[in-house]
Structures are given as structure tokens and as C-alpha cells.
Amino acid sequence: MDSLLVRSAEELFSRHADPTAVRAIRAGGSPEVLWGELERAGFPDALVPEDAGGAGLRAAEVLPVLMAAGRFAVPLPLGETMLARAALAAAGEEVPPGAILLGEPLGGGARVPAIGAADWVLLPGDNGALLLPMAKAAEDEGAGSPFGRVLRWPGGAGRRLAVPDLFPAGAWAEVAAMAGAMERILESTVRHAGERQQFGRPVAAFQAVQQQISVMTEDVFAARMAAQLASVPDGDGVAGLNPLRVAAAKLRTGEAAVRVSAIAHAVHGAMGITEELDLHLLTERLRTGRVRFGGEAHWGGWLGRRFLAGDETETLAFVRAHLGPSAPEATA
Amino acid sequence: MIGALPLAAIPPEDEALRPEIRAFLRDAVADIPPERRARSWMGFNPEFSRKLAGRGWLGLTFPREYGGAGRGAFARYVLVEELLAAGAPVSAHWIADRQSGPLIQRFGTEAQRRFYLPRICRAEAFFCIGMSEPNTGSDLASVTTRAVREGDGWRLNGAKIWTTNAQHSHYMIALVRTGGTAADRHKGLSQIIVDLHAPGVRISPIRDLAGDAHFSEVVFEDVFLPLDALIGEEGSGWAQVNAELAFERSGPERVLSSAVLLDEWARWLREASGVGNASEAAEALLGRLLAHLAVLRAMSVAVTGRLMEGESPVVEAALVKDLGTEFEQLIPVVVADILARPGPVPPGPLMRTLAYTAAMAPSFSLRGGTREILRGMIARGMGLR
Ligand SMILES: Cc1cc2nc3c(=O)[nH]c(=O)nc-3n(C[C@H](O)[C@H](O)[C@H](O)COP(=O)(O)OP(=O)(O)OC[C@H]3O[C@@H](n4cnc5c(N)ncnc54)[C@H](O)[C@@H]3O)c2cc1C
Numbered sequence: 264m265d266s267l268l269v270r271s272a273e274e275l276f277s278r279h280a281d282p283t284a285v286r287a288i289r290a291g292g293s294p295e296v297l298w299g300e301l302e303r304a305g306f307p308d309a310l311v312p313e314d315a316g317g318a319g320l321r322a323a324e325v326l327p328v329l330m331a332a333g334r335f336a337v338p339l340p341l342g343e344t345m346l347a348r349a350a351l352a353a354a355g356e357e358v359p360p361g362a363i364l365l366g367e368p369l370g371g372g373a374r375v376p377a378i379g380a381a382d383w384v385l386l387p388g389d390n391g392a393l394l395l396p397m398a399k400a401a402e403d404e405g406a407g408s409p410f411g412r413v414l415r416w417p418g419g420a421g422r423r424l425a426v427p428d429l430f431p432a433g434a435w436a437e438v439a440a441m442a443g444a445m446e447r448i449l450e451s452t453v454r455h456a457g458e459r460q461q462f463g464r465p466v467a468a469f470q471a472v473q474q475q476i477s478v479m480t481e482d483v484f485a486a487r488m489a490a491q492l493a494s495v496p497d498g499d500g501v502a503g504l505n506p507l508r509v510a511a512a513k514l515r516t517g518e519a520a521v522r523v524s525a526i527a528h529a530v531h532g533a534m535g536i537t538e539e540l541d542l543h544l545l546t547e548r549l550r551t552g553r554v555r556f557g558g559e560a561h562w563g564g565w566l567g568r569r570f571l572a573g574d575e576t577e578t579l580a581f582v583r584a585h586l587g588p589s590a591p592e593a594t595a
Numbered sequence: 596m597i598g599a600l601p602l603a604a605i606p607p608e609d610e611a612l613r614p615e616i617r618a619f620l621r622d623a624v625a626d627i628p629p630e631r632r633a634r635s636w637m638g639f640n641p642e643f644s645r646k647l648a649g650r651g652w653l654g655l656t657f658p659r660e661y662g663g664a665g666r667g668a669f670a671r672y673v674l675v676e677e678l679l680a681a682g683a684p685v686s687a688h689w690i691a692d693r694q695s696g697p698l699i700q701r702f703g704t705e706a707q708r709r710f711y712l713p714r715i716c717r718a719e720a721f722f723c724i725g726m727s728e729p730n731t732g733s734d735l736a737s738v739t740t741r742a743v744r745e746g747d748g749w750r751l752n753g754a755k756i757w758t759t760n761a762q763h764s765h766y767m768i769a770l771v772r773t774g775g776t777a778a779d780r781h782k783g784l785s786q787i788i789v790d791l792h793a794p795g796v797r798i799s800p801i802r803d804l805a806g807d808a809h810f811s812e813v814v815f816e817d818v819f820l821p822l823d824a825l826i827g828e829e830g831s832g833w834a835q836v837n838a839e840l841a842f843e844r845s846g847p848e849r850v851l852s853s854a855v856l857l858d859e860w861a862r863w864l865r866e867a868s869g870v871g872n873a874s875e876a877a878e879a880l881l882g883r884l885l886a887h888l889a890v891l892r893a894m895s896v897a898v899t900g901r902l903m904e905g906e907s908p909v910v911e912a913a914l915v916k917d918l919g920t921e922f923e924q925l926i927p928v929v930v931a932d933i934l935a936r937p938g939p940v941p942p943g944p945l946m947r948t949l950a951y952t953a954a955m956a957p958s959f960s961l962r963g964g965t966r967e968i969l970r971g972m973i974a975r976g977m978g979l980r
């Protein structure tokens with residue numbers, strides 16, 4: 264992967280997505296500056312084919328950028344916009360300006376994240392998807408929660424587009440953001456454990472704390488590996504995504520998210536429960552990411568059924584054929 | 596902090612070994628019932644080891660001049676993961692092939708290499724590892740078995756315990772004290788090759804909770820060994836032991852110990868329920884286990900990639916082992932739960948495989964370093980201690 268790309272993303276986020284900026288957007292402030300910088304850097308068009316004016320990158324190449332966005336808890340749909348634009352461009356559809364959220368269909372409306380801003384919602388439906396303007400959405404207040412807002416549009420709203428189902432793609436974007444958020448959570452937990460003193464020693468000196476952080480480290484490594492596996496572009500989805508890989512990764516990352524959040528909060532003590540500390544920006548990202556575009560139960564069932572209906576009768580053979588660290592050999 | 600593990604793939608030339616191995620295994624393990632195959636790398640069968648040797652599959656990574664195949668760690672990875680997934684009885688040659696041979700190759704004299712390595716490749720020399728003692732478990736540096744220089748050899752006294760296959764092996768590589776006292780800790784330890792047929796060696800097998808006797812207590816009473824029993828440098832035992840550990844801890848055997856159970860259950864699910872008829876709970880569980888397997892395998896392959904580059908990713912290997920054994924231990928727990936639902940009667944072989952795996956599962960996170968010790972290594976890698 265082009266480390267230049269990651270470095271420029273990291274730099275951009277350090278400058279324009281520091282906790283103050285992130286908190287301002289979360290509170291309903293304008294995301295214009297941050298989004299403008301992202302557009303100027305070309306990130307939202309990273310997955311758009313070159314002949315349609317994009318960078319023509321594939322999932323594995325943009326993964327580090329989306330992980331960086333996760334590390335900063337960026338409250339904007341960068342990954343989703345990348346995916347939506349790529350899908351629209353590939354379908355020969357016009358790409359609208361601005362940020363696009365992938366909506367989860369819910370009772371005739373769309374569930375979208377409770378936090379963050381976007382210009383459009385792309386909502387899957389029969390025969391493709393509807394591109395709906397955020398400005399025209401009505402919010403179903405009663406159905407909303409920190410897990411997401413439920414939006415509805417008047418009949419006839421939006422433009423019908425011939426794009427494939429982006430549900431697994433949305434799940435992949437969450438995997439990337441969660442893997443990044445977990446990296447940052449681990450760093451800050453290690454730092455806090457080294458700084459906070461009790462009984463005359465840093466709490467990191469206690470074996471019980473060390474063992475917990477080791478477990479957390481394992482899950483962070485597993486989540487990162489899951490994200491890398493999910494980004495091997497051997498599928499026929501947008502950016503080369505393969506739903507089997509995404510299924511495994513979303514499930515594993517969701518499990519990791521639960522343990523990582525719990526341990527991080529335990530080690531941070533009461534301080535971690537405060538509004539002031541940034542930890543909750545990241546652990547909230549994990550809570551919402553875990554349930555968006557299918558959680559463990561959904562993807563577990565889906566993957567289990569694929570195995571049972573497939574040709575490979577041994578688990579290792581199935582994993583090698585579909586979930587290996589590289590695209591399977593053409594001859595295998 | 597520990598650096599990220601980049602994705603690594605098994606090179607095509609090593610993948611190319613797979614079809615032949617799979618074809619061989621289809622016949623070779625066909626008649627072994629699953630509850631025996633579940634013994635995985637604890638299944639002892641010298642005849643099977645000789646069959647593998649006949650194919651050139653022992654000492655795959657040893658240089659050709661010593662009877663090996665001169666292949667890399669990824670070739671062995673392919674071989675081993677197929678053997679373990681099939682539940683082949685690989686225990687007889689396992690330690691020699693994985694650990695003792697590479698150790699001799701790395702630290703041995705030319706004469707030692709010429710003597711031992713070809714025998715290992717022919718399945719004529721089986722090895723065991725003598726680290727643990729009655730009073731030495733996790734605190735390995737506290738070993739008290741002692742080898743004292745005497746004339747043109749060593750005199751060995753002490754005892755080892757939990758030594759897998761000691762009663763079947765030709766040689767033990769023992770970690771012993773050759774200088775100083777237990778208080779000197781890592782200093783004064785050496786590795787020594789013990790001919791287990793030498794006078795003064797007494798081996799008593801110990802029965803395990805499943806009724807097998809794979810490990811033993813080994814007592815040394817004035818065992819006289821020649822000078823060249825020493826392997827590597829006198830006093831370097833600790834460093835040598837640790838050099839083995841990355842290889843020992845990150846391989847497929849830390850992910851696949853319950854593979855036979857998982858596959859038996861999945862097969863029964865497919866056959867008994869027919870496509871589309873498995874319960875939702877069973878499907879979701881299967882998917883969950885597949886997701887874990889995929890990620891663990893990718894991590895294990897990635898650590899092998901590091902080893903191939905000549906690095907010694909000891910902490911990463913500890914991390915893979917701890918996560919991998921947790922997965923191995925999860926399988927019997929969740930499969931037992933799902934099979935406890937009312938429904939069609941599961942076949943006897945499946946239930947016996949479950950019973951064996953469930954009973955032995957606690958050992959998965961003891962052998963090769965306990966969970967707590969591994970987590971301590973990770974904590975050190977993270978700068979916490
Ligand atoms: C099936 C099997 C095969 C084996 N084969 C071999 C073999 O071939 N050769 C060989 O040499 N050994 C072998 N062993 C022994 C194995 O290496 C030991 O079991 C292991 O090192 C742990 O030692 P112990 O059992 O004495 O436990 P102990 O060290 O007594 O540990 C007991 C408990 O205390 C914990 N503990 C100990 N020290 C600490 C600490 N500092 N911090 C926190 N917790 C701690 C441990 O994690 C564990 O939970 C085998 C074991 C098994 C189960």
C-alpha cells in the first residue's frame with residue numbers, strides 16, 4: 264500500500280479532524296472544512312475508475328486511509344462516499360457532489376448514523392437504489408437512538424439508480440473504521456495505564472491489568488487482520504470486495520470491538536466515563552459500527568449457510584478457497 | 596509496541612505441494628475413526644511417520660545434504676496444516692521435525708547434523724523435549740537437572756516430567772544446568788541430547804484424563820553421556836530454547852487442535868439436516884467459527900512470513916498461540932451446547948470426538964507455555980513491563 268497516501272491522510276486528519284473539530288461536527292457544526300479538505304485531496308474519488316476521473320484504487324489500497332479515519336473517529340461517511348461514487352461511476356450514473364451515506368433499509372425508510380453529516384443517502388431497494396437528498400428527509404423521532412436516526416422521504420423523492428447492493432460494502436467500511444478506532448483505543452489505554460498511579464505504582468505494573476491489555480492487543484491484531492483479509496480484492500463487488508470476506512471480517516471485528524471497548528473502559532477507570540476524555544468518541548464508534556450493516560448474528564448465519572451450501576466440506580478447505588490471505592490460484 | 600502484521604500469502608510453489616498431500620491423506624487416514632484422529636499431533640504411529648518419510652515429507656525444511664528437501668517454512672506449513680486438518684497421527688516424528696531437527700541444524704556441530712538429521716528424515720530418530728521438571732513448570736529457568744563434566748563426558752542427574760513421547764523416543768533434548776545454581780537463573784543452562792537407551796535413564800509413562808499415556812516422567816541416575824551430547828554452546832541453553840519458541844508457538848497446531856471435531860460436526864450438520872435445514876443457531880455458530888478460523892490462519896501465515904524473512908517474531912507468535920488456543924477451546928464448548936438441543940440423535944463417533952476434545956481442551960493452553968505466561972510476554976512487548 265502507498266504509505267504516502269496514508270501519511271497524507273494522517274496529516275489531514277491531524278490538522279482538520281482533531282478532537283475539537285470532531286466534537287464540533289458531532290454537535291451539528293458544519294463539516295465543510297474537513298470535507299473540503301478531503302475532496303481536495305481526492306480521497307472520496309479514490310475508488311472511482313481512472314477513466315471516470317477517480318484514482319482507480321482497490322479496497323486494499325484505501326483500507327489504511329479508512330483505518331486512519333477510524334483512528335480519528337471522523338464523523339463523516341468517507342468510506343461510504345468512496346464506495347457509492349465508485350458504484351455510481353461503474354454503473355454509468357452521474358455522481359452527485361458531496362458526501363453520500365449508505366442507508367440501511369428500515370420500514371420503508373433508511374437508518375443512518377445518529378452522528379455526522381452527509382448530503383445524500385443511497386438507499387437500496389427493488390431494482391437498484393434510490394439516491395435521496397438529505398435536505399428533504401423527515402426524521403422519525405420516535406425510532407431514533409444513538410444507534411441511528413430513521414429517515415423517511417415523501418413518495419417520489421429521489422433518483423432511481425442501477426447500482427448493485429452495497430450492504431456488504433457498507434459493512435466493509437465499518438470494519439475498516441472499527442479496526443482503526445481499536446488501534447487508537449489500544450494506544451491510549453497503554454498510555455493511560457503507564458501514567459495513572461495507584462498504590463505507588465503505575466497501574467500498568469499490576470499483572471491483572473497487563474493481562475487484560477494483552478487480551479486487548481490480541482483482539483486489535485485480529486481485527487486488523489480481519490480488515491486486511493476483507494480488503495483482498497478478489498470479489499466482483501465494488502472495489503473488488505468479496506461478500507464472504509466481508510462477512511468473516513465484520514463478525515470478527517464486531518466481537519473484537521466488544522472486548523476492546525470493555526477492557527479500555529475498565530483500564531481508564533472513572534476518567535474514561537467522562538465527556539471530557541476522547542475515549543468515548545472511539546468506543547461509541549465501535550458500538551455503532553458493530554451493529555451497522557449486520558452484526559455477528561447476521562453475518563454468522565449468512566456465512567454458515569454459504570458453507571453448508573458450498574462445495575467444500577472441510578472448514579480449512581473453505582477458508583483456503585474463499586478466505587485466504589490472497590486470491591486463490593486460478594488452478595486451485 | 597509490537598508492529599502490525601502485514602498480510603502474507605503462501606507462495607504458489609509451496610501451494611503446489613497440497614494436492615499430492617491431500618490425495619495421500621484421503622487414503623492414509625480413511626480408516627481411522629474421528630475420535631482417534633481428534634488426537635491430532637498427540638496421535639502416535641511410527642508406521643505412519645515412516646510412510647511420510649517415504650514420501651520425503653519429514654525434514655522438509657532441512658538441507659538436502661542432510662536428507663531433507665531444502666524447502667522453506669511455507670512448504671512445511673502447507674504439509675502440516677493438511678496433516679492436522681485431516682487428524683493424521685503425526686506425533687511420533689512431530690517434535691523432531693518441528694523443533695529438534697531445526698535446533699540441531701542451527702546450533703549443532705557438523706558431526707551432529709550428519710548423525711541426527713538424516714535419521715530424523717528417515718523416521719528413525721524420534722525426539723522429545725525435556726524442559727519441565729517436577730518443580731519447574733512456567734518458571735523454566737529454575738531447572739535443577741544437572742550435567743557435570745566428568746572425564747570425557749557428562750554425568751547427568753535429575754528428573755524431567757510431562758515429557759511427551761519420552762517412552763517412544765530415541766532421544767531427548769534436555770534443558771539442564773551445567774554451571775552455577777538455580778539462583779543464577781538463565782546463566783549456566785545448556786541443552787544436551789540424551790540417548791534415552793543409556794543406562795540410568797528410567798521412563799515412567801503417565802496416564803492422562805482421557806486414558807492415553809503420551810507423556811512420561813523421566814529420571815536420570817548417573818547417566819553417562821559423551822562430550823558431544825552437548826548441543827550448541829555450554830551456558831547458552833536459555834537463548835537456544837527461546838530461539839525455538841517462535842516456531843513452536845505460531846504454527847497451524849495452535850489453531851487446528853479441534854479441527855477434526857469442527858469438521859465432523861459440520862459434516863453431520865450438512866448430512867443430517869440437508870441444505871437449508873440446519874437451525875439458525877447452528878448456522879450462525881458455524882459462521883462464527885469459520886470467521887475465527889480465517890483470521891487466525893491469516894495471522895499464523897503472517898507470522899510464518901516474518902520467520903521466512905529471518906526475523907524472530909516471538910511476541911507475535913505468543914499472540915497467535917493465545918488467540919488460537921482460545922479458539923481451539925471454544926469449539927468443544929459451543930458444539931456441545933448446540934448438540935444438546937433436542938433434535939436428531941448425533942452419531943456416536945461425533946459424540947466421542949466431542950468428548951475427547953472437550954476433556955483435553957484445557958491442555959491446549961498449557962503445553963508450550965501457559966496462557967498467563969504468553970500474556971505476560973505480550974504485555975512486555977507492549978512496553979507494560
Ligand atoms: C499435554 C501436555 C504435554 C506436555 N509436553 C511437554 C513436553 O513434551 N516437554 C516439557 O518439557 N513439558 C511438557 N509439558 C509441560 C508444560 O510445558 C507445562 O505444563 C507448562 O509449562 C506449565 O507448567 P505447569 O504445568 O507446571 O504449571 P505451573 O507453572 O505450575 O502453573 C500453574 C498456573 O499458574 C500460572 N502461573 C505460573 N507462573 C505465573 C506467573 N509468573 N504469572 C502468572 N501466572 C503464573 C500458570 O499460568 C498456570 O495457570 C506438557 C504439558 C501438557 C499439558
